[in-house]
Amino acid sequence: MSEAVRPHPVSFSRVLVEDEPVLPVARLREGAGAPRTGCPFHDVRHMLREVGLRPTRQRLALGWLLFAKGDRHISAEILHEEAIKARFPVSLATVYNTLHQFTEAGLLRELAIDGSKTYFDTNPSDHHHFFLEGENNLVDIPSAAVEMERVPEPPEGYEVARIDVVVRLRPKRRG
């Protein structure tokens, strides 16, 4: 894959790339004035560098799998399966480590739904979630759609870092 920055007219890429990946790097670069190259690997490399992570092969491959499909919520196990399917042999432990590094760097948000279920959100901005019980699926709720009437006063010496709302859904019972 060429590293050179090629001119990439929008109309041209729309014709050629049907599902153009939406990478967070596009958001990171807003204001920086740098055009996207249209090459996911190139964009992931940039994204990693911008948050101070060395673009190793593993981070590039997992970053590409994570971010090239737009905003989503994914578990380490599913990402591990995707990596194996993409013929990128990597251990589940490495997937966990990489996900935590990405989370610490602010590229992902970790969502602990139950003690045993952890999802990683490729959209790290403030928002809430519906959790579809039984389907183990998360759906975004815009942060403005949830109103907090009263937030308890945090203990002395602490401030509220973030409020995560998880609204649990189940199919309506027929009858």
Ligand SMILES: [Zn+2]
């Ligand atoms: Zn989300």
